[in-house]
Amino acid sequence: MSSKSDAKQERxxxxxxxxxxxxxxxxxxxxxxxxxxQPTDLRIIRIPCTGRIDPLMIVKSLIQGADGVxxxxxxxxxxxYAVGNFYARRRMEVLKRFLPYMGFQSDRFRYxxxxxxxxxxxxxxxxxFSETIHRxxxxxxxxxTVDSAPAVSWF
Amino acid sequence: xxxxxxxxxxxxxxIFSNLELVLGWEPGYxxxxxxxxxxxxxxxxxxxxxxxxxxQNLTRYLAKSMNAVDPAADxxxxxxxxxxxxxxxxVALIQEKFVSRDRVYVIGLPCRGTLDARRIRALVPDPxxxxxxxxxxxxxxxxxxxxxxxxxxxxxxxRKCLQCRYPNPVIHDVLIGDPVTPRLKIDAENPSVAxxxxxxxxxxxxxxxxxxxxxIRCFACRNACPLCVCxxxxxxxxxxxxxxxxxxxxxxxxxxxxIHALHLAGRCxxxxxxxxxxxxxxxxxxxxxxxxxxxYEMLDYESGIDPEAVPPLLTFSPKETGI
Ligand code: SF4
Ligand code: SF4
Ligand code: FES
Numbered sequence: 001m002s003s004k005s006d007a008k009q010e011r012x013x014x015x016x017x018x019x020x021x022x023x024x025x026x027x028x029x030x031x032x033x034x035x036x037x038q039p040t041d042l043r044i045i046r047i048p049c050t051g052r053i054d055p056l057m058i059v060k061s062l063i064q065g066a067d068g069v070x071x072x073x074x075x076x077x078x079x080x081y082a083v084g085n086f087y088a089r090r091r092m093e094v095l096k097r098f099l100p101y102m103g104f105q106s107d108r109f110r111y112x113x114x115x116x117x118x119x120x121x122x123x124x125x126x127x128x129f130s131e132t133i134h135r136x137x138x139x140x141x142x143x144x145t146v147d148s149a150p151a152v153s154w155f
Numbered sequence: 156x157x158x159x160x161x162x163x164x165x166x167x168x169x170i171f172s173n174l175e176l177v178l179g180w181e182p183g184y185x186x187x188x189x190x191x192x193x194x195x196x197x198x199x200x201x202x203x204x205x206x207x208x209x210x211q212n213l214t215r216y217l218a219k220s221m222n223a224v225d226p227a228a229d230x231x232x233x234x235x236x237x238x239x240x241x242x243x244x245x246v247a248l249i250q251e252k253f254v255s256r257d258r259v260y261v262i263g264l265p266c267r268g269t270l271d272a273r274r275i276r277a278l279v280p281d282p283x284x285x286x287x288x289x290x291x292x293x294x295x296x297x298x299x300x301x302x303x304x305x306x307x308x309x310x311x312x313x314r315k316c317l318q319c320r321y322p323n324p325v326i327h328d329v330l331i332g333d334p335v336t337p338r339l340k341i342d343a344e345n346p347s348v349a350x351x352x353x354x355x356x357x358x359x360x361x362x363x364x365x366x367x368x369x370x371i372r373c374f375a376c377r378n379a380c381p382l383c384v385c386x387x388x389x390x391x392x393x394x395x396x397x398x399x400x401x402x403x404x405x406x407x408x409x410x411x412x413x414i415h416a417l418h419l420a421g422r423c424x425x426x427x428x429x430x431x432x433x434x435x436x437x438x439x440x441x442x443x444x445x446x447x448x449x450x451y452e453m454l455d456y457e458s459g460i461d462p463e464a465v466p467p468l469l470t471f472s473p474k475e476t477g478i
Pocket of ligand 3: 020021023047048050051073079080081082083084085108109
């Protein structure tokens with residue numbers, strides 16, 4: 001979004017991570033046990049399955065100022081509940097394509113699939129996403145007042 | 156819609172004995188309005204109207220105010236008048252099992268557009284003097300106490316009608332009048348969505364903030380929507396879970412509209428009722444139209460067309476990749 005003051009640049013980046021209990025949460029754990037270096041920006045919320053993801057949880061996080069939102073679950077076909085991630089995949093993809101229409105940077109949201117044994121892959125995913133968010137800088141949030149706005153005429 | 160009042164009354168008279176009631180329209184409090192009307196007795200039939208002012212989507216009442224799922228003991232049906240867009244809402248309600256097809260008698264009305272009161276006021280500066288308005292062919296004929304003026308119909312009808320792809324009811328038991336030619340092809344780009352997308356990302360945010368800042372959260376848009384069926388469970392009002400608060404700031408307003416839009420993802424049929432009823436003129440349906448465009452592109456699905464289809468976000472396909 002728009003202007004970033006220096007004070008805002010300096011504040012700590014916070015990324016919300018919604019991780020499926022059965023895979024990616026385990027993957028993050030594996031990465032920890034193996035002592036892979038990981039960025040510290042991620043705040044993990046454990047969910048039972050990505051089927052639990054309501055796209056509004058992602059939207060709400062972004063509106064309330066989260067700098068990034070990462071959702072990670074079991075690989076397609078490996079969901080503990082068989083199909084939760086199939087539902088989630090459609091819903092998250094619709095959201096991802098919708099966000100820029102409303103003026104949100106869709107790069108602040110990513111979804112991915114990482115299994116419990118893929119500690120190394122988890123490290124890459126989270127490092128890469130964290131770098132993306134650092135490049136974007138802090139989420140400036142919504143303007144609380146609008147002085148002038150572009151007009152759009154449809155017909 | 157051209158005036159179909161007489162043909163509609165004639166038809167309803169012929170079949171009324173088989174019906175419990177008919178949902179239709181009657182003249183409103185001024186020549187610019189009609190209002191929803193329940194025809195309950197034979198003598199009510201002569202109050203029915205169907206013309207370019209029949210804007211309300213009556214299928215809303217089927218889902219929210221009456222039991223349209225179980226058959227009546229005496230087997231009589233509920234008659235409902237639908238324009239093209241309304242018929243798609245009806246199909247969506249049938250898909251989601253809020254209405255059963257056997258319960259309703261669908262009176263289809265091919266339609267070339269309903270008027271937008273805001274646009275009329277721009278054409279006729281002194282609406283108090285209006286005696287009647289009528290669509291005739293491509294013209295709108297406005298009779299005021301100073302005389303008769305004619306305008307191009309396109310200057311007076313609603314935004315959704317100017318980009319209508321389904322002017323003819325997609326389901327009906329009877330059709331009153333001849334089918335009309337759609338204004339847009341089914342796979343045509345939505346011109347209003349394209350206009351928003353032409354802005355830069357920053358400008359889009361400002362555009363929406365500026366629009367949504369006016370929202371007073373009266374919930375008229377939600378209440379008018381035939382597919383906002385949650386009633387007392389709507390998360391706009393529950394405190395458990397507490398998705399939005401009573402605070403009157405941009406975050407809450409934005410969140411409200413994201414909830415409304417995402418709850419209709421893959422379901423909204425673009426009847427435009429949300430936008431018509433908004434007291435502060437927010438293009439509410441325009442948010443949902445983009446989601447519809449995404450779903451059409453991604454999953455080749457349009458809501459409210461096939462009564463047997465499952466709404467796309469309530470199902471999945473294991474095979475789809477690359478999304
Ligand atoms: S969201 Fe608006 S356009 Fe869509 S079905 Fe509801 S009332 Fe109609
Ligand atoms: S009808 Fe308009 S003002 Fe009322 S809640 Fe909907 S968008 Fe807001
Ligand atoms: S259990 Fe992990 S995504 Fe369903």
